[in-house]
Amino acid sequence: MADGRPSEREGSERDADEGPPPEEEFDFEEFGPDDMARMDADDWEAAFDPDSWITGRELIDRVEADLKSRIASRDVFAVLERFEDPPRLLAYSDEGYAIVYPDGSVEGRGTVVRDVKPSVALCSMDDYEVSDPPEEWSLPDPESVPEGSGDLGNKMLQVIAFGMLLAGIGAFAGLFVGDVGGAAVIVLVVALIFVAASVFLFLVVANARLSDRFRAVEYRERLRAAGVSSGERPEFVPVEDGEIEPIPEGERAGK
Incomplete structure (x- = not known):
């Protein structure tokens, strides 16, 4: 058969x-x-x-x-x-x-x-x-397909990234307004790590949202091509x- x-x-x-x-x-x-x-x-x-x-x-x-x-x-x-x-x-x-x-x-x-x-x-x-x-x-109807998913996860990553950015900026500020003594190098390295990590997380969020948007557009086009709407x-x-x-x-x- x-x-x-x-x-x-x-x-x-x-x-x-x-x-x-x-x-x-x-x-x-x-x-x-x-x-x-x-x-x-x-x-x-x-x-x-x-x-x-x-x-x-x-x-x-x-x-x-x-x-x-x-x-x-x-x-x-x-x-x-x-x-x-x-x-x-x-x-x-x-x-x-x-x-x-x-x-x-x-x-x-x-x-x-x-x-x-x-x-x-x-x-x-x-x-x-x-x-x-x-x-x-x-x-689903093509027009009902949302732009993306996982918005809660993206917001959580943004909050973490923003917190790490503030921590990095605070560490940098401590080099000039605080008395760090011989720990200046360590404070500088920590500040750079926090800033770099925050930038990385912001890029991850941006890429995820862009990918979700592209997937949503592609899904809508497939639905329209199949004659759903x-x-x-x-x-x-x-x-x-x-x-x-x-x-x-x-x-x-x-x-």
Whole structure:
């Protein structure tokens, strides 16, 4: 299948020299997307009963809920839409898209396919519990994205830097108005250290704020390119007149 799960093979056997059985190599009680990505076709056939896989509308329902939760936690960057008759899911971003079919196959292009496949594989297993997504699960409106985060941390660094700067200036002043005697060199070194440290912290704060601002701008641009604010899909998404078009052979997942 296109989503990475093995197709049914008659009489397939696992050779002894291929390594330990999957139940010894993988912890299925804590099985996750990373484990799924490491499993090959033989691992899947040896570990899972194909008749137990969930397909059809139930699979689409489970994948939809799982992807909504992952989008809400920003684990997946995508706009999610559902189509019916037959039920399918369309997930797309500014650089790719993925279409999930009732049989568990996934087609598309770009990083969205890579992000969607683990959800499809996990949701097809009956033992995987799908969490209920929050009401506000979709990507945010570009205009609601703040300039940056960590403002409290930046303010704390600024306070520390300002305090160290005052300490350095005070040490310098002590060289002229106080009687430091033979400790003048030590006082001078300490003053320089405090001033240098304060300048360094101010630079760290400035760089952090500038980086946050650039990341916020880039995130807004990605949201706009994905059509979050306009409601328009990117041109490469294969939807015409409200219906998913056939996927070109060159854009099928895994090719």
